[in-house]
Amino acid sequence: MEAMRSARRAIAPRAAMPGLVLLAGLILVQAFAPARTPRAQTFEREVVLRFLPPPGPVEGYRVLLTNEATSLATALDVGFVAPDADGVGSTAVILDGAGYLAAMTAYNAVGESPPSNQIRIAEVCDPALCDDGNACTADSCDPAGCSQTPLPDGSACDDGSAATQGDRCVAGACAGVVPTLAVQAVAPNVVSPGAVDIQVRGIGFSSGAALRFENGEGSAPRVRSLRLVDSQTLAARIEVRVKRPARTRYWDVVVSLPDGSTARLVQGLRVDP
Numbered sequence: 001m002e003a004m005r006s007a008r009r010a011i012a013p014r015a016a017m018p019g020l021v022l023l024a025g026l027i028l029v030q031a032f033a034p035a036r037t038p039r040a041q042t043f044e045r046e047v048v049l050r051f052l053p054p055p056g057p058v059e060g061y062r063v064l065l066t067n068e069a070t071s072l073a074t075a076l077d078v079g080f081v082a083p084d085a086d087g088v089g090s091t092a093v094i095l096d097g098a099g100y101l102a103a104m105t106a107y108n109a110v111g112e113s114p115p116s117n118q119i120r121i122a123e124v125c126d127p128a129l130c131d132d133g134n135a136c137t138a139d140s141c142d143p144a145g146c147s148q149t150p151l152p153d154g155s156a157c158d159d160g161s162a163a164t165q166g167d168r169c170v171a172g173a174c175a176g177v178v179p180t181l182a183v184q185a186v187a188p189n190v191v192s193p194g195a196v197d198i199q200v201r202g203i204g205f206s207s208g209a210a211l212r213f214e215n216g217e218g219s220a221p222r223v224r225s226l227r228l229v230d231s232q233t234l235a236a237r238i239e240v241r242v243k244r245p246a247r248t249r250y251w252d253v254v255v256s257l258p259d260g261s262t263a264r265l266v267q268g269l270r271v272d273p
Contacts, residue, residue, distance in 0.1 A: 044094055044095070044096060045094070045095055045096075045097065045124055046092050046093075046094055047092065047093050047094075047095050047100075047102075047121055048090055048091070048092045049063065049090065049091055049092075049093065049102060049104065050088050050089065050090045051088070051089050051090070051091075051104055051116065052087070052088060052089075053081075053083050053087070053089050053106070054106050054113060056108075057108050058080065058106045058107075058108055059080060059107060059108040059109065060077060060078070060079045060080050060106070060107055060108075061077075061078050061079070061080070061081055061089075061091065061104055061105065061106050061107070062075050062076065062077050062078070062104065062105045062107065062112075063075070063076040063078055063091065063093055063102060063103075063104055064102065064103045064104065064105065064115055065093070065095075065100050065101070065102055066100060066101040066102075067098050067099075067100060068098065068099040068100060068101060068120075068123075069098050069099065070098075076093060078091045078093075095121065097123055097124040097125065098123050099120065099121065099122055099123035100120070100121040101118050101119070101120055101121075102118065102119055102120075102121055103115040103116050103117065103118045103119075104116045125141030125146055127139070127140060127141050129146070130146035130147070130148070132146075132148050134148065134172070134173070134174075135157040135158060135169070135174050136150060136151050136155065136157050136169035136170075136172050136173055136174050137149060137150055137151065137172055138150075138151060148172075150169070150171065150172030151169045151172070152169070153168070153169060153170050153171065154168050154169065154170075155168065155169040156168065156169075157169050157174035158174065159174040159175060159176045161176060162184055163178055163182075163184075163203065164176025164177060164178055164179075165177055165178075165179050165182065178203075179203065179204065179263070180203075180204045180261065181202070181203065181204035181205075181255070181257060181261050181262070181263040182202045182203050182204060182263045183200060183201075183202040183253055183254070183255050183263045183264060183265035183268065184201055184202045184203070184265065185200075185201045185202070185265070185268070186198055186199070186200055186201070186253055186265065186268045186269050187199045187201065189268060189269055189270060190269075190270045190271075190272060191221075191238075191240050191269065191270070191271055191272070192240065192271070192272050192273070193240045193241060193242040193271070193273075194239070194240060195224070195237060195238070195239055195240075196237070196238055196239075196240055197235070197236070197237050198235075198236050198237075198238060198269075199229075199233055199234065199235055199236075200233070200234040200236060200253060200255060201232060201233055201234075202232060202255065202263060202265075203231065203232055204231060204257075204261075204263070205228060205230070205231050205232065205233070205234055205255065205257075206228070206231065206257055206258075207228055208257065208258040209226070209228060209234060209255055209256070209257055210226070210255070210256045210257075211223050211226050211234060211236055211253070211254070211255055212254050212256075213238075213251040213252065213253060213254070213269060214251065214252045214254055214264075215251065215252045215266075216249050216250060216251035216252070216271070217249050218241075218249060219241045220251060221238045221239060221240045221241070221251065221269070221271070222238060222239045222241070223236055223237075223238055224236075224237045224238060224239055225237045234255065240271055242273075246273030247273060248270060248271065248272050248273065249270070249271045250267040250269070250270050250271075251267070251268070251269045251270075251271065252264050252265065252266050252267060252268060253265040253268035253269050
């Protein structure tokens with residue numbers, strides 16, 4: 001919303017042809033734009049134009065609008081507008097959030113006036129449309145439109161990759177570290193008591209890897225056999241034991257290597273009664 005200052009410029013009457021006299025030009029004196037609630041992807045606002053009516057008989061007015069971004073020109077016939085008690089007329093138009101140039105003309109049965117002085121209606125920023133999809137920027141509106149400000153380095157984020165860990169913002173971009181060892185999934189990850197074959201999936205697995213289950217309640221599943229399929233897969237047969245009273249339990253899945261490195265998938269295995 002932007003207040004417009006008065007701009008008074010008289011336009012002398014002139015004849016279009018003998019017998020026809022154009023009305024004197026109008027003078028726009030103010031425009032303001034209270035924002036409306038955004039709808040879906042369309043931002044609407046009501047702009048009120050105030051003007052000094054010309055002398056002589058007037059049958060109606062036209063608002064001449066030019067979109068600054070597209071140069072598209074539109075003429076809106078707003079009909080007759082009676083002036084207020086102070087002698088100033090006003091008419092409202094509905095616009096989107098783009099910037100516009102506006103002028104007016106008056107008309108009657110014998111002709112139409114030249115355009116009035118031109119004013120600029122500033123664009124309006126819709127915060128709902130400013131999201132750039134970057135988790136490391138703060139999206140907002142300022143007088144120039146949408147603004148994206150980088151978050152401080154080290155802010156938590158998600159780079160969208162399951163292969164990285166410790167994702168943090170750096171210079172307005174989200175970046176994670178690819179670990180040398182990670183447990184990413186267990187299939188199946190829901191088991192019942194008895195002997196069960198599972199696969200542990202991740203990265204960095206090697207010969208001599210060990211598998212264990214921690215931080216659950218009751219007796220931890222026992223690893224009966226473990227085989228390295230490749231650097232991303234371990235195949236295991238585990239024995240899930242019953243504990244009374246029977247109820248659902250969760251276990252961390254932990255893989256360790258001979259060099260002492262470990263990786264953990266928190267509550268990666270669920271045991272149902």
